[in-house]
Amino acid sequence: xxxxxxxxxxxxxxxxxxxxxxxxxxxxxxxxxxxxxxxxxxxxxxxxxxxxxxxxxxxxxxxxxxxxxxxxxxxxxxxxxxxxxxxxxxxxxxxxxxxxxxxxxxxxxxxxxxxxxxxxxxxxxxxxxxxxxxxxxxxxxxxxxxxxxxxxxxxxxxxxxxxxxxxxxxxxxxxxxxxxxxxxxxxxxxxxxxxxxxxxxxxxxxxxxxxxxxxxxxxxxxxxxxxxxxxxxxxxxxxxxxxxxxxxxxxxxxxxxxxxxxxxxxxxxxxxxxxxxxxxxxxxxxxxxxxxxxxx
Amino acid sequence: xxxxxxxxxxxxxxxxxxxxxxxxxxxxxxxxxxxxxxxxxxxxxxxxxxxxxxxxxxxxxxxxxxxxxxxxxxxxxxxxxxxxxxxxxxxxxxxxxxxxxxxxxxxxxxxxxxxxxxxxxxxxxxxxxxxxxxxxxxxxxxxxxxxxxxxxxxxxxxxxxxxxxxxxxxxxxxxxxxxxxxxxxxxxxxxxxxxxxxxxxxxxxxxxxxxxxxxxxxxxxxxxxxxxxxxxxxxxxxxxxxxxxxxxxxxxxxxxxxxxxxxxxxxxxxxxxxxxxxxxxxxxxxxxxxxxxxxxxxxxxxxxxxxxxxxxxxxxxxxxxxxxxxxxxxxxxxxxxxxxxxxxxxxxxxxxxxxxxxxxxxxxxxxxxxxxxxxxxxxxxxxxxxxxxxxxxxxxxxxxxxxxxxx
Numbered sequence: 061x062x063x064x065x066x067x068x069x070x071x072x073x074x075x076x077x078x079x080x081x082x083x084x085x086x087x088x089x090x091x092x093x094x095x096x097x098x099x100x101x102x103x104x105x106x107x108x109x110x111x112x113x114x115x116x117x118x119x120x121x122x123x124x125x126x127x128x129x130x131x132x133x134x135x136x137x138x139x140x141x142x143x144x145x146x147x148x149x150x151x152x153x154x155x156x157x158x159x160x161x162x163x164x165x166x167x168x169x170x171x172x173x174x175x176x177x178x179x180x181x182x183x184x185x186x187x188x189x190x191x192x193x194x195x196x197x198x199x200x201x202x203x204x205x206x207x208x209x210x211x212x213x214x215x216x217x218x219x220x221x222x223x224x225x226x227x228x229x230x231x232x233x234x235x236x237x238x239x240x241x242x243x244x245x246x247x248x249x250x251x252x253x254x255x256x257x258x259x260x261x262x263x264x265x266x267x268x269x270x271x272x273x274x275x276x277x278x279x280x281x282x283x284x285x286x287x288x289x290x291x292x293x294x295x296x297x298x299x300x301x302x303x304x305x306x307x308x309x310x311x312x313x314x315x316x317x318x319x320x321x322x323x324x325x326x327x328x329x330x331x332x333x334x335x336x337x338x339x340x341x342x343x344x345x346x347x348x349x350x351x352x353x354x355x356x
Numbered sequence: 357x358x359x360x361x362x363x364x365x366x367x368x369x370x371x372x373x374x375x376x377x378x379x380x381x382x383x384x385x386x387x388x389x390x391x392x393x394x395x396x397x398x399x400x401x402x403x404x405x406x407x408x409x410x411x412x413x414x415x416x417x418x419x420x421x422x423x424x425x426x427x428x429x430x431x432x433x434x435x436x437x438x439x440x441x442x443x444x445x446x447x448x449x450x451x452x453x454x455x456x457x458x459x460x461x462x463x464x465x466x467x468x469x470x471x472x473x474x475x476x477x478x479x480x481x482x483x484x485x486x487x488x489x490x491x492x493x494x495x496x497x498x499x500x501x502x503x504x505x506x507x508x509x510x511x512x513x514x515x516x517x518x519x520x521x522x523x524x525x526x527x528x529x530x531x532x533x534x535x536x537x538x539x540x541x542x543x544x545x546x547x548x549x550x551x552x553x554x555x556x557x558x559x560x561x562x563x564x565x566x567x568x569x570x571x572x573x574x575x576x577x578x579x580x581x582x583x584x585x586x587x588x589x590x591x592x593x594x595x596x597x598x599x600x601x602x603x604x605x606x607x608x609x610x611x612x613x614x615x616x617x618x619x620x621x622x623x624x625x626x627x628x629x630x631x632x633x634x635x636x637x638x639x640x641x642x643x644x645x646x647x648x649x650x651x652x653x654x655x656x657x658x659x660x661x662x663x664x665x666x667x668x669x670x671x672x673x674x675x676x677x678x679x680x681x682x683x684x685x686x687x688x689x690x691x692x693x694x695x696x697x698x699x700x701x702x703x704x705x706x707x708x709x710x711x712x713x714x715x716x717x718x719x720x721x722x723x724x725x726x727x728x729x730x731x732x733x734x735x736x737x738x739x740x741x742x743x744x745x746x747x748x749x750x751x752x753x754x755x756x757x758x759x760x761x762x763x
Contacts, residue, residue, distance in 0.1 A: 112573045129359070129577070137574035143567035145370075159362050160575035204571065 061124045063088050063212045063243030064109060069118035071104055071267075078104050079115070080267040086243050086260075088211070091234065093258035093275070094247040095345065101267040102247045103140050106216050109245070110137050123211055133162040136210035140217045140247075142201050146190040150176070150200055153189055154207055161208035168207070175203045179229060195226050202230060206237065213237055216247045231257060251345035263349060270352050282348045283341070286314045287321050290337035291328070298327050310337060359576045363584025364591065371555050371592035380551055381596045384544060385603040392611055413483070414443045414455030419462060425493035428486040447473060456487065535682070535709035537608060541632055542705025544600045546671055549640045549701065552593030553647040556585055557664055560648065561657025569744055578740040582733075586644045590637070597636050601629060631704060631718075638725045639701030642732060643667070649736035653743045655750040663750075667698060674702040685710040694721045697728035735760060 064086040071079040079101045086092040094102050107113040108120060111127035122131050144153050154172040159165060176182040179199050189197060198221060206213060215234070219227050234257060238244055248254060254261060254275075261278065263271035271278055290310040300319025305312040313324065321340045328335055343351070371377055411432045415422070416439065426434040435452060437443040443455040454472035462468065468487070470479065489509055496505040517525055563569050572581055646667050647660075654660030674681065674693055681690055685707070693703040694713065700721050707713050742759045743751070751759070 107570075110574050112570065132575055135574070137571070139567075139570035139574070141567040141570055143565075143571075145568060146562075146566060147370075156362075156366055157571065157575070160359055160572070162359075201571075 061088075062086060062121075063123060064092075064245065065119075065121040066105075066109070067119045069105065069108060069115045069120065071101075071108060071113065071115050078267050079108070081118075082262075082264065082267070082269055083118075084262045084269075084272060086212075086245055088243050089238060089241045090259040091238050091244045091246055091257050093254035093261035094245055094264070095251055095254050095261055095349075096249065096264040096270075097349075098249055099266075100249075100264045102249075102264065103216055105264070106137075106139075106214055106245070106247055109214060110135065133208065134211045136161075136205040136208065136213040138202060138205040138213075138215045138218055140220070142198075144189045144197060144201060144204070147188060149186050149188055150181070150192070151185045153200060154204060157204045158207045161210075163208045171207055171209075172203075175207060178233070179203065194221060195223055198222055199226060199229070202233070206233070210242065212243045212245070214245045214247075217249070218246065219248065219250060219253055251349065255345055261345070263345075263352070265349075265353060271348070278348065279342045282343050282351060284314070284343055285317070286312050286341040287324060288312055288337065288339040288341055289328075289335065292334040292336065293332065295328075295333065296331070298324060300324060312341065360580045360584045360587075363576065363581060364588040367559070367585050367588025368591045370559070371552075371589055372595065374555070377551070377555070377592065377596070380547075381599055384600050385607070388603070388607050392607070411483075412452045413486070414446055414452040416440055416443050416455065416457045418458060418460050421463075422458060422491065422494040424497060425490050428489055430482055430486060432482070432486040434486075434490055444471070447471065454483070458491075537604070538628055538705045538709035539678075541601070541604065541628060542702045543675070544604070545597065545632065545636055545639065545705060546702050548593050548597040548600065548636065549643050550668060550671075551596070552589050552640055553643040553664075554661070555592070556589045556644050557647045557651045557654075557660050558657050559585065559589070560651030561654060561660045564651075564654075564744070565656055573744070578744065579737060582645075582648055582736060582740050586641065586648060590640050590644060593640055594633075594636065597632070601632055605629070628705075628708060631708065634722065635701045635704055635725075638722065638729065641729045642697055642725060643671075645729060645732040645736045649732065649739040652736070652739040653750065653756055655746070659750045670698045671702060673699050674706050678706065681706055682710055691717060695724055697725045700725055 062085040064084075066085070067083050069079055069082045070077065082101070082105060084092075094105065096102055104113060108115045109122060109127075111120075111132070120127070123134055125131060145156075148156065151169070151172055154175075155165065155168045158168045158171070163171070173182060173185065176185055181196065181199065184192065184196065189200070192200065202215075202218065205215070213234075218230060218234075222230065231253075234244060234246070246254065246258060258275050260274050261271065262269060288310055289312075295311075298313070300315050300323055301313045302316045303314035305314075315321065315324065321338075325335070325338055328338075409431060411430075412435055413432060414435050414437050416437050417423075423436070426436075428434070435446075437446065437455065440457060443452070443457075446452045447455055454470060454474070456468050456470040458468055459465075468491070470487075472479075492509055493505060496508060500508070519525060563572070576584075647664055650663050650667075651657075651660045654663055677689075677693075680687070684690070690703070690707060693699045694707065694717055696703075704713060704718070704721065738760050739756075743756075
């Protein structure tokens, strides 16, 4: 049973179609990237998954059913526009928002303290939210998202505004959640983050699906068929290479359709060329996005 | 625990812990106690002349009619002068405290001209009474017996008694004492309603500004959020109004029995507490639901508060036309204001203290208020769905109407 299943979802605001016939599924135990530029329709799609906004048409199933109060308790949601009660303490914030997810008060404290310890913020538990730094506040918001042990975690731009240390911390926890079998939807316009974390992706632009599938398969589909090479010695003519770009300290070799990179490496070794770096070029998601948009 | 109950509890505790709420709740009993204290102090200060203090007032009688009765009660003595110049120099040498002139045309005009060296708002009551007594006594000399002359000075001490339907003396006798207490309650009621719905507006505005709304809506429905907030803040407001009502009952009973004076006439109409609670709950629900809708629409707490004035200001209309209501207790406008949901809570209290309200009017007023609450609830729920997650800019009136229609 997929954790999330969307079929032909459409949503308009003021005659402006912001989500146009979008379909996708998210499996348990995977990190699913919902990516696209700003204004692509990511947040609206997520709000429809969370039943905060109703779709004009289409069908949404979450954890095997239409969204109900019980289902909401099994989802953790970190919205793009987020905040907390400034006058509440860290522990009070976690307690109140966890109780709204159906967690019994006697369980909340131990869970909250466990999570705070995990992120190194236990000493701050009695501090008011307004006394925390922005980054700390964002970490607390993330803890609010997962304190109730959700089966599905929906994160909308989770790394926005975070420093590198906290970004890494969040990535670690996201991977831990995936390893625990949770389904994770990661919505972001920062495509490099998706490449590091996601198993599958849906790329949307102007409300339409432009790419959907396994990240590795998509990258393969859009590969340049080139390699980066750093070497000592003379290259000469290499069979299967149809072009070369010299970057000074290294070169990019463009291969014909039939030649796999392995064949090039074999030829170089046989000629006694000393290879310091051999890297199969794969386009970034950003490049793929630009290419797809250009093609359309 | 039910999520709505959790929100009710959270909102209630968040509100009653606010410094502003605690100060406002305690302010009324404290101010009332302070006012009573000041009243007692003022009562204790006797501004009239001491019993052994003699007051001498001069006069110039130009018609030679006023010779006798120069000794008046309260130690006031009148001394005649032949000319104004003599009277003025006596005033300047402080032989007299003031003087007055009875002109030639006094009998036809009644005009008496008074001169004094004191700066005063109006002539002291004792002086006026003594002058009146002096003039009357001389005018009636030989015209009426001394008893009649005394009665002419004070022809009536009116004592009015209200009978109930059975012909018995009614417990609620009306008048100032019966009017002021419901008026005060009406004022407190509207203050409680406004402060509670103000907290609701402020809370919603803060939640929109803090961007916590979407986190809440991922756990609860807009309906649960609306209900929880309205009931939680309503409960806090009810605590406030109950504290005020109980302290008012205690204070009124205390001052009317122990202090006396005008305070001894204070009365609490029988149905005031029941109607107080009923109209607080209904009035609060009506305004709170309206404020919730406005809070959902406004981009910030400040903008929401500006919009809310559109509905809050009309609630004061009964106080603006208070003079008209007291002068015309049975005018049709009073009935109309009792029926309009925005003015009904205050209007009912003002009328309780003046003319009373027929039962049919109360039933109709409460029914209309309930209908208005339901209507406001439908609109507020729509506003919650449509506008709660709109940030940055408050929509224009045209857009609000259009989107509420579409919702």
